[in-house]
Amino acid sequence: MSEPIIAARDVDVFYAEKQALFGVDLDIAAKQVTSLIGPSGCGKSTFLRAINRMNDLIPICRFSGSLKIDGQDVYDPAVDVVALRAQVGMVFQKPNPFPKSIRENVAYGLKIHKMTTSKSELDDRIETSLKSAGLWDEVADRLDEPGNGLSGGQQQRLCIARTIAVEPRVVLMDEPCSALDPIATAVIEELIDELRQDFTIVIVTHSMQQAARISQRTAFFHLGKLVEVGDTDAVFTNPREERTQNYITGRIG
Amino acid sequence: MIDFSKSAGFDLAARHRAETRFRWVGRIAILISLGFLAWLLVTVFAGGIGTVRQVEIAVSVDLGADNVDPSDIRDASFGKLVKSGLRGMFPTVKKRKDKKKLYNLVSPEGAFELERRAIADPSILGEVRPVWLTASDDLSLFVRGKIDGALPEDQRPISDKEIAWIGQLEAAGQIRQVANWRFLTGGDSREPEIAGILAALVGSALSLGVCFLLSFPLGIMAATYLEEFAPENRLSDVIEVNINNLAAVPSIVFGLLGLSIFLGAMGLPRSSPLVGGMVLSLMTLPTIIIAARASLKSVPPSIKEAALALGATPVQAVFHHVFPVALPGMLTGAIVGMARALGDTAPLLMIGMVAFIVDVPKSILEPATALPVQIFLWADSPERAFAEKTSAAILVLLLFLIAMNLVAILMRRKLEQRF
């Protein structure tokens, strides 16, 4: 595996007194899709949100351990969390476009980070992002219409376009397809497959089939611990741990 | 075969009866409320609508050169001219008491009216001519049918003789009713027939303007800070409880506060819309804060989360995304607060807006009065004609309220259109 871009060492996360993650050691490689699977409450979403420090928004949440992106500890006091989130993007489970026009949605990140210098440059980047997200053909003629007017799958692609517009190094996805129908899901899975050429993607998913389809590396979490991590085809055809096998074959215990 | 009919069991009959009962209870409640409302509106409307018309008397006045000097019009004594005109129209009236009654046909304002007209249009000078002057309040009420002529003479404010004269004047076409624009364009007066609402209207508008400008920005900013940025600790809880309590404080307490601080310590002009507005804003602020906080709470947190995940700072996330969505709701809360401020008399009384104000205030520092205070003053007056004016003033207050609500609805709709 090439040099990992995200390296977690001995990561513990607590919600007040309740511990949600126990000593997680995980490496995530660049320009690949890594999926985090496991039953509900196993800590995979908590781990994902620790990467871009969205857990900071929860006052009772405490982090300990080391989480480095590109060699830098993101919990170091010298790190500006705004700069972190500008370069580590997130797509959420329920599509949440801003109640503004499609254009304004995609442009928002570019505007607040002052990443473009002219209107034509802004328009170009909006077009590029929407094209990368596979949404351009459907919305090119109605960029000024509200984002909420799109269908669920389109809204999620809009959120993806919005996230990749600022060209982050890493894109985190928290069950991005769980609110979508199978066809919209397939469209987004195809999109993820194309995006991985340019971005490092970490995706939390409830669907093992989805993890099997789109990721190159899979990490299985159970009760807050990382049980197994490996190449996706190995994890799903012949996992090392019995707990992993029980989960992916739908067994009790 | 499955039974889906009413007799299928499942306690259907009793439950449907309960449904019907509740619906009727609801309907009856609404009907009773609407009934009271209708009664109020009809009573006020019927009582005040008469103000729309004003009665005028045509008096033949001698404006000849020996009575009025064209080069110095003000010097003439128009009161005497009016009286002599009246005497001329009723030459048989000789007794002093009767003459007094005769002069009473014209409003005391009549002389000033004549003077103003002469100054404005000197071409009417130089001859005897009939001039339309405002009738007195009792005459006005009688002509418009508000005084019952059938009552015995000692039970009515107008005597038989006056009724006879009125009959004569009407037969000669010297009494007419015209639209009473003065009600809306003039200030208060001792004479009910010429009293107007404008001074109070402008006073209310200015006070509310000051109140809105002070309380709305302050209120929504405070609410935004408390809801979105303040750390969740005991201090925030204490502040929240105190704001909730302040919203329930009787408004007269704010009046006392205004009296001692704004008037006493700060020495601001008494009875001015500035101080009135400041006192009202103290009263309205808690209401606005509570409504604004509720509106902010109702914004789905996913929007803010998305903005933060994109790298927005907390202030950017709140002001670019949460605030615009919450703004229509905040406006509604503000209007509720404003409506209360419009009708609240007690605090304004404490800071002195209870004076008799004739002139329309031109700035927020001049003494003024407010609509509810004016209503109170007129309701308190002994003259019968002021009863009609009170109802009319209440109508104006209600219309003002409706207008404010319409403005708020329009603004809200415009904001909501921006998704």
Add this chain to the structure above:
Amino acid sequence: MESEHIVGRFDKDLTKIKNDILKMGALVNAQIKGATDALMELDTAEVDRLVATDRKINGMAKKVHNRAERLIALRQPMALDLREALLAIKIAGELERIGDHAKSTAKRVRKLSDNANAGAVLNSVGEMSAKVQAMLTDVLLAYRDSNIELAAEIRDRDPEVDDLNKSIFAGAITAIGENSADAETLVHVIILARNFERVGDHVVNMSRQVHHIVTGKDLKASA
């Protein structure tokens, strides 16, 4: 052993496949025994029955194939379950071919019934048959119990079968050299021995498949 699936019917479907294989295996084993007995007694009456039974064996292989196909489509099995479904098809295929060998052995009885001189070499063939029958019985047990030690042991017994095949061949060649009149019979015997050697190879394949189901890795063809 393995814990149960949360969806009970999944376990039932897997069990049905396993039972089908075991039934098929028992029937194939009986075919081998029947064919060998017919051979020893040169009983042509049995041959027709054995040939007819082979059609039933082919039908059972098809049934296993269909069940496995359905399970893969409907249950999306992963890891262990996927291997059980896929390799059941292969095991059924091996059993079908063993059945074919038993059938051709039986048909050869018709041809041998005229001549009675094969005696000694036929006994060796009988010995081979007994060995592969034992191997088949054991490999079915290994499949039923997911017993990879037994599977490896079965693989290690195959060289005995191969050795028997070689000695029968050598003996037959010698006998032909001595008396060429028996050549036809002895050629049949050589072919019969080769049939049974092939059966042994198929059983070794089955034991490798059992090992693969359980471990996910290959078992070497020979130790």
